[in-house]
Amino acid sequence: MNSEKENLQSQNIASKSLFYRFSQFVGFLLGARVFVAVLLTFALYVSTFFLFNQEESLRNFVFDFKVHGIIFCTVLCILAGGIINQFYDFEKDHIVKPFRTRIQSFIKQKYFLYAYLTLSITSLGVAWMISYRVFIFFLIYQFFMWYYSHKLSRILIVNNLTFVSLTLYPFFGMMVYYETFSMKVFLMAIFLFLMLLCIDIAKDTLTKSVDKAFGYTTIPNYFKGKTTKLILISLLMIAMAVSMKIIVRTNVWGFMSDYFAVGLFVFISCIYFLLNDSRRSKFITLNILRLWVFIGIIAMLLNGIESKL
Known part of the structure; x- marks a missing residue:
């Protein structure tokens, strides 16, 4: 009897641990706004190949690692921006998005900050390997994403204009890169x-x-x-x-x-x-x-x- 109870308890503990880990994973995805990043990545690839870069063949585009590197840096910046934004909006999200906040509570806020720093540094590191101009481009992008969450999101009209501008910023970069005017x-x-x-x-x-x-x-x-x-x-x-x-x-x-x-x-x-x-x-x-x-x-x-x- 005791062994059966112990086995049952160990199974319950394992299932709770698995649920906790899964909740942490989902919480991170929601905090980093991974689904938004996936949609923007898809939009970037579509607009880059079919709008900004209509002359290049698919083969050349696939092997243009510089473009893939820029889009990769963009994705990391978007993920980092989502994390820092939810960090500043955490109290408001408790009321506006209670379910998402509940899921995110399985992860301590300090781990979100660690993830933010890791994503930001990695993005800038990859950008530096591409070129110093790309590095400056993403340094400006990251600064304004942080400053928007920290300050600009509370200012009338500026908040809307900044949010939209930051959303379009990577597309503007691709337009300049291909000189598609x-x-x-x-x-x-x-x-x-x-x-x-x-x-x-x-x-x-x-x-x-x-x-x-x-x-x-x-x-x-x-x-x-x-x-x-x-x-x-x-x-x-x-x-x-x-x-x-x-x-x-x-x-x-x-x-x-x-x-x-x-x-x-x-x-x-x-x-x-x-x-x-x-x-x-x-x-x-x-x-x-x-x-x-x-x-x-x-x-x-x-x-x-x-x-x-």
């Missing part, structure tokens, strides 16, 4: 900037009370609801105008042409939901815009594959 790329960059800005402001509308309580001055908790709604609708209308400009004045075709054309109706539906001033409508608008950005990446991929065939 054209009206089409410029307009598409403006379009993506407007989309991400709308997403960030829409996200803030869902957490305005918590943001205000923890000292984050955002557009929704500084202005009245009508003003915030007007800002979002204005940005969506500008995005519609840019979409029409891309369709009419640039040589987009195939899936990308369809994407921008259908996007006009998507934005109209978002405006309709925003006019219905409810939390559910804001949540639906936010997720429609997020999904539309992802569909844009897929459209670029399919359009690029079609052009290469």
